[in-house]
Amino acid sequence: MTHKSFSELSLNAKKIWDSLGPKAEELTLKERLKIPPQDMPCQDPRIRKTNVEEVTAGYTLEQAMIEAARCLQCPNKPCVTGCPVAIDIPRFIKAIQDADFQAAIDIIKKSSLLPAVCGRVCPQENQCQEHCTVGLALKDIQQAVSIGRLERFVADWEQVNKGGGSPSVKTSTGKKIAVIGSGPAGITAAAELCRAGHSVTLFEAFHKPGGVLVYGIPEFRLPKQIVKNEINTLKSIGVAVVTDFIVGRTRSLSDLRQKHGFAAMFIGAGAGLPKFMNIPGENLVGVFSANEYLTRANLMKAYDRNKADTPAFLSKNVAVLGGGNVALDAARMALRLGAAEVQVIYRRTQPEMPARQEEIAHAREEGVVFQFLENVKQIYGDNQGRVKSMQCLRYELGEPDSSGRPRPVEIKGSEFIREVDTVIVAIGNEPHPLLRQTTPGLATDSRGRVITDENSRTSIPGVYAGGDIVLGSATVILAMGQGRRAAQAINALLQS
Amino acid sequence: MHSQHTILKKERLADDIFRLKVSAALIASERKPGQFIILQLDDDYSERIPLTIADADLQEGSITLIFQRVGKTTRQLAEKREGDTIAHILGPLGQPTHIARFGAVVCIGGGIGAAPLYPIAQAMQAAGNKLIVILGARTKNLLILEKELASIAADLIICTDDGTSGQKALVTAPLLELCQKNPRPDLVVAIGPPIMMKFCAETTRPFAVPTVVSLNTIMVDGTGMCGGCRVSVDNTTKFVCVDGPEFDGHRVDFDNMIQRLKAYHPQEETARHQCKIGL
Numbered sequence A: 001m002t003h004k005s006f007s008e009l010s011l012n013a014k015k016i017w018d019s020l021g022p023k024a025e026e027l028t029l030k031e032r033l034k035i036p037p038q039d040m041p042c043q044d045p046r047i048r049k050t051n052v053e054e055v056t057a058g059y060t061l062e063q064a065m066i067e068a069a070r071c072l073q074c075p076n077k078p079c080v081t082g083c084p085v086a087i088d089i090p091r092f093i094k095a096i097q098d099a100d101f102q103a104a105i106d107i108i109k110k111s112s113l114l115p116a117v118c119g120r121v122c123p124q125e126n127q128c129q130e131h132c133t134v135g136l137a138l139k140d141i142q143q144a145v146s147i148g149r150l151e152r153f154v155a156d157w158e159q160v161n162k163g164g165g166s167p168s169v170k171t172s173t174g175k176k177i178a179v180i181g182s183g184p185a186g187i188t189a190a191a192e193l194c195r196a197g198h199s200v201t202l203f204e205a206f207h208k209p210g211g212v213l214v215y216g217i218p219e220f221r222l223p224k225q226i227v228k229n230e231i232n233t234l235k236s237i238g239v240a241v242v243t244d245f246i247v248g249r250t251r252s253l254s255d256l257r258q259k260h261g262f263a264a265m266f267i268g269a270g271a272g273l274p275k276f277m278n279i280p281g282e283n284l285v286g287v288f289s290a291n292e293y294l295t296r297a298n299l300m301k302a303y304d305r306n307k308a309d310t311p312a313f314l315s316k317n318v319a320v321l322g323g324g325n326v327a328l329d330a331a332r333m334a335l336r337l338g339a340a341e342v343q344v345i346y347r348r349t350q351p352e353m354p355a356r357q358e359e360i361a362h363a364r365e366e367g368v369v370f371q372f373l374e375n376v377k378q379i380y381g382d383n384q385g386r387v388k389s390m391q392c393l394r395y396e397l398g399e400p401d402s403s404g405r406p407r408p409v410e411i412k413g414s415e416f417i418r419e420v421d422t423v424i425v426a427i428g429n430e431p432h433p434l435l436r437q438t439t440p441g442l443a444t445d446s447r448g449r450v451i452t453d454e455n456s457r458t459s460i461p462g463v464y465a466g467g468d469i470v471l472g473s474a475t476v477i478l479a480m481g482q483g484r485r486a487a488q489a490i491n492a493l494l495q496s
Numbered sequence B: 001m002h003s004q005h006t007i008l009k010k011e012r013l014a015d016d017i018f019r020l021k022v023s024a025a026l027i028a029s030e031r032k033p034g035q036f037i038i039l040q041l042d043d044d045y046s047e048r049i050p051l052t053i054a055d056a057d058l059q060e061g062s063i064t065l066i067f068q069r070v071g072k073t074t075r076q077l078a079e080k081r082e083g084d085t086i087a088h089i090l091g092p093l094g095q096p097t098h099i100a101r102f103g104a105v106v107c108i109g110g111g112i113g114a115a116p117l118y119p120i121a122q123a124m125q126a127a128g129n130k131l132i133v134i135l136g137a138r139t140k141n142l143l144i145l146e147k148e149l150a151s152i153a154a155d156l157i158i159c160t161d162d163g164t165s166g167q168k169a170l171v172t173a174p175l176l177e178l179c180q181k182n183p184r185p186d187l188v189v190a191i192g193p194p195i196m197m198k199f200c201a202e203t204t205r206p207f208a209v210p211t212v213v214s215l216n217t218i219m220v221d222g223t224g225m226c227g228g229c230r231v232s233v234d235n236t237t238k239f240v241c242v243d244g245p246e247f248d249g250h251r252v253d254f255d256n257m258i259q260r261l262k263a264y265h266p267q268e269e270t271a272r273h274q275c276k277i278g279l
Helices: A006-026 A029-034 A061-069 A089-097 A101-109 A115-121 A133-137 A147-162 A184-195 A224-236 A253-259 A290-297 A325-336 A357-366 A434-438 A476-495 B025-030 B072-079 B111-126 B146-152 B172-180 B194-207 B254-261 B265-270
Strands: A176-180 A199-203 A240-242 A264-267 A287-289 A317-321 A341-345 A369-371 A374-381 A387-400 A406-410 A416-419 A422-425 A463-465 B005-014 B017-023 B036-040 B049-057 B062-068 B088-093 B104-110 B130-137 B155-160 B187-191 B211-214 B230-233 B236-239 B246-248
Touching: A006 A061, A029 A133, A061 A089, A061 A147, A089 A101, A089 A147, A101 A115, A101 A147, A115 A147, A115 A224, A115 A476, A176 A184, A176 A253, A184 A199, A184 A224, A184 A264, A184 A476, A224 A240, A253 A264, A264 A476, A287 A290, A290 A325, A290 A422, A317 A325, A317 A374, A325 A341, A325 A357, A325 A422, A341 A374, A357 A369, A387 A422, A463 A476, B017 B072, B025 B049, B025 B062, B025 B088, B036 B062, B049 B088, B049 B111, B062 B072, B062 B111, B104 B111, B104 B172, B104 B194, B111 B130, B111 B146, B111 B187, B111 B211, B130 B146, B130 B172, B146 B155, B155 B172, B172 B194, B187 B194, B194 B211, B194 B254, B230 B246, B230 B254
Parallel strands: A176 A199, A176 A264, A199 A240, A264 A463, A287 A422, A317 A341, A317 A422, A341 A369, B104 B130, B104 B187, B130 B155, B187 B211
Antiparallel strands: A374 A387, A387 A406, A387 A416, B005 B017, B017 B062, B036 B049, B036 B088, B049 B062, B211 B246, B230 B236
């Protein structure tokens, strides 16, 4: 794919809109299907791989109007069935068609509290856009209406024009609620509970709130200012944000509950424990969990080598193991930290990758190389214990497994050596065991996930949970949906 | 619920070793011997470093931190004055020391390792153990907590590399003598530079004297999220921050741990980053 500059896309959109705009309301479905899908304006790949600024610039006004005009306003709203929080997508796009951006963002915010985040990081092609009639009619999911980009457009519009908006808060109920973890689940729960009039304290173990949105997802994909805006909104409506407080160590959950008078609690502590491959050589110098690599780079700002005290490992030749968004974030961060060559090693093929298609395309444009049908068996070090190479094995696709994806099957005797100096393991995270270990009576399943019922209730009365600590590693939008559901259940409990 | 962390008292214990009393009421009331904190000096660019909690004062709501000036953060920390604040302290972290009545317990502190050793020695003594302390340092004026440890130990043995105080020996020399005696010690707790802990473990191994070591590896979050601190214990990967910091010294792969501590040495030697490893 050749890179199209911002000005090229913007000029092109202006031209299209000049002829389309005046008749946009009367377009037939056929005509709408012929409107060209709008590409996301991006930084030039050659430049962006040397900085951490956001890769995508967001639609221009004309691009948003053109893209919105592509929506057929299907009465059965198939896109909504793909949205984990059931945003009324055709209605918000209709509002964009009517150039009523305030109405558009208001419609989204009825269902989603973090549109600026979700518009950027949701895997839309597996959610709303997968069901889009336009994509189906054109026989290409990539040609579906870009719902996520439109969501981002109106969220950014609101931030620029209205300072993000300020949610209304009901009169105080005098009830105290603790929200543990300040990632997407916690932010959402805290906002909902605070708006219902409760006094909410949001606990975060790190020195900055935001959870995975600040330590995990890089600046170039989700600018930290966006997370800061959301946290500032929480503070402005009265949520007390307490950082440097790790529930389970600074205070146990039970102590917090009993001695500090919290009427209810929500656990949204995430899945923070990195999985490793359990292969020989994994503790050599130069092998990192993606969590460590990204936390150093993002939260500790190691990309700014002149200012940051936290060092980033010096790499020339990096292998990233895994096929999700985290793997791509780590790979692209490695380029930005100066690696000459970065390879993503994945056991299956591109269609099975859990990563967003847009990120795969972006990574490729930046020079990340994908090695499909391959896995690592062993890592070798030099005499100082530093990574020098790894033994890989080729795979082929077999019968579908429980996830519905073809099972990767190793090809016996296909071992070969790849020379690398850094290996980043990005094969997923598990719920952190701390709360489980320090909270008697908190029921968890065999994978350490907190067990909840359909109302987000845990085994301890008054204690609710949601997000990755319940789901394992999932998505921002699902975590948000769970935070919202739990908040509604807590509100119902406290009203009765 | 948020504590302001003010430096209540600052002392210089040796050339490069300082003791701070810092207000941290929540941590003071919850901490147990063997646990540590993560400290950070500003919001954006400073690093997170682990420091053991050397003591706590419940009434005052303070904790005591002892650190050696070795890297940028500890240099900045050493420049702070009484009344100054520390932006971030997270804790208490890690598993507390297993304290019980073992019998005769030998506590070995090498250099700054005496700081994390002190609360453990206190607790061991309070639990009714016969406490023998071996304190080692390069030279006399690097010895710390000598008086404090002397007041609780049945026997205090001092070793210096240059013989300026106590025996001119490594801590492993008196340790070997103790292991050769009958009865042998029931437990050894060794805290100090990795190489010292390694050789303490090698000294006690032939005598099968249980030997606990407290590891100080590179950490980022200190809560089990990054795995930067991982060590091989009996060929199984453990996280020092949540599974430790204390482990069975006979099972730790010290060579791998020592290599991992040097992960950032190439760039630290060329950049302004000096060695930041506290031990």
